Amino acid sequence: MKITNINIVVLFGLFFLGAFNAHAQRIEIDRLEREFRGSYSGRKAYELSQKMIQLDSTYYVGHFFEANYRYERASDKRGYEAAIKSLEKAVALLEKDFPRKLRRTTEIQAYIDSYQYQRKYAFLIYFLAKCYEYVDKPSQAIKVVRRLQNRDFVFNFGISPYSHISWIYLRNRMYSPEKYDFLKPNIEENLEIASRFADSIKTSDKHNQWFLNTYWPDFANDALLSYYHYKNIIYSHQIKLDSAEYFSEQLRRYDRLSHNNYGNLQFIQAKFTEAEDSYETARQNDDYIQKDIKEFDYMQSAIKIFQNDLPSAKSIVENSIKNLGNAPGFGWNNIALSRAYYYSGDLKKSKEFRDKAANFKEIHVGSTWGEVAYDRNTLLFKYLYHKKSISDITFRDKSYWYKPKKLYDISKHHFKQENAHLLLTSELSADPERFIGYYNLFASENNIFFDEIWELIKYFNSDYFIKIFKDKLQEDERERVHKYFNYFIAQFHLEDGDYDLAIKEFERVLEDDYLDETNEKLLIARIHEGLSKAYEEKENMVAANDNLMAFYMNFPQLLPYSDLKMKFNFKVANKTLTPEQEKIVEDLKDCNIEWVENDLNWPTLSINFTKNDKNQVIDYQVEVANDIKFEGNLDLANIEEHPGQLIAFRAFGIELE
Missing domain, CATH: 1.25.40 (Serine Threonine Protein Phosphatase 5, Tetratricopeptide repeat)
Incomplete structure (x- = not known):
């Protein structure tokens, strides 16, 4: 056309x-x-x-x-x-x-x-x-x-490209080039590259400095402050404390210190009061609008567990979930709640929140905590759940051994416990960061804590770990962490049956100048538990009983799940009991507790059957040396079975539904 x-x-x-x-x-x-x-x-x-x-x-x-x-x-x-x-x-x-x-x-x-x-x-x-x-x-x-x-x-x-790349190398340092092609073959090389990119931040804007000073004076120091920030993170990870503190101080001078990161730096030194103060400041400065992992909530919840302040350990995380909802961080918060209920002795709740975490696809936003650590945490609390469930069965009924249903339940939990532990140990042995993370007990990327680390490694070669922790006592500059190395050495000696050596190391921890009776109740309780076991093996029952009582006073929620048996006096205020009430008392006495009479060396559990709005109620009280340790009541209206067992748990401060 x-x-x-x-x-x-x-x-x-x-x-x-x-x-x-x-x-x-x-x-x-x-x-x-x-x-x-x-x-x-x-x-x-x-x-x-x-x-x-x-x-x-x-x-x-x-x-x-x-x-x-x-x-x-x-x-x-x-x-x-x-x-x-x-x-x-x-x-x-x-x-x-x-x-x-x-x-x-x-x-x-x-x-x-x-x-x-x-x-x-x-x-x-x-x-x-x-x-x-x-x-x-x-x-x-x-x-x-x-x-x-x-x-x-x-x-x-x-927005600094150098800081962003430094962060990516730091966050993925544990992986290999087979997973991500930009990485080097080992952690040390990846950290070195992260550090070099952080160094480049400092000089990246030098050729722009005149323009920044002239037109954007508020941003003139951004490169320098970003350099301080990332070097601080890297040195904290490497446990180079003087350097990390130096860069923290530089950030503080410009009012740019991350209180969350500074809290972590204090935490890895076992300076729990200082860490908690920093986490509180980080929380006050955070409006929860940005949906990411709130490390300060997770970490402070752990400190509250160390203090045996379990209600606070739960409420901190519950408030975090309330503010964040199902946003990134939801999975980590559920792990923290699972931990808090685990130490509270409520296995059912612990499992509920662990399952939520396991079924949630977490996006690891705003944190170097990654998928490997997340999956290990959920697997760990699966293992601990099955392990404690066995103790739960044996505590509720000391005659469990001739009841086929309970033996079957124990074998089922044992099988699942062994499977989970096998996976955990194989993962740990293949983890290139186990030396800087778990074996240091406190590390910036370690969100599994000392009591749980013991459960991970207790069945490994004891001579190997005793040497590791003895070397750390000589080399590690963190004086407040030394007592934890001593504690692990003592635990391995106890496992090996070297009771005199175990007692010596346990006692060394109790004599440590840095032992904090407020913030380290979990550690103190575990020390007394170990001493009670060791002295019992040596047939020194006076010392064994003294330490058993100290174990109870510091962290009673642990005792029903321990190998030790607690002793109680028992009193019923009612002069006559109905057959139903007699059955409740019988169930209570069938729990794995040694009942004594008129022995003031041990707590006294008193109960009284009363009525409230036509509902039958059990009032209870635990008294130790004329002081009330626990008290409350159990309304039987909503209790379907075994209220006597629930009262037994209440004697240890464990309130089960």
């Missing part, structure tokens, strides 16, 4: 009209953006993004709004994957249509014209890299960050 001059004019006109229309649509989109007031995470932002995309899907602004919305709202892998699609689209369109605006310029008027594009680009790159991290694609995250690095902007709006 022959193209005439008229056709050319028509075609040109149509092209011009289309271009004019597209230009008008972009002007309208820019107007909508300028007039937008509100949060990118709000529904209005999403609706506006869809309107913009409908007007012109080839313009970056609508995708920019949608990307921000999806990123802010994401709370799981699926959400971050959806955000990635929008972010990639927005970045690609911005790069395509505004290449000149995304070039480095030191001419102020040209920079003013480019400012909004460079700002948006920097934030899009940051969000995109974070999304790739959260969906376990750190290699992609590094590639994305390098796109910003290659632009070499005068100002990166607080």
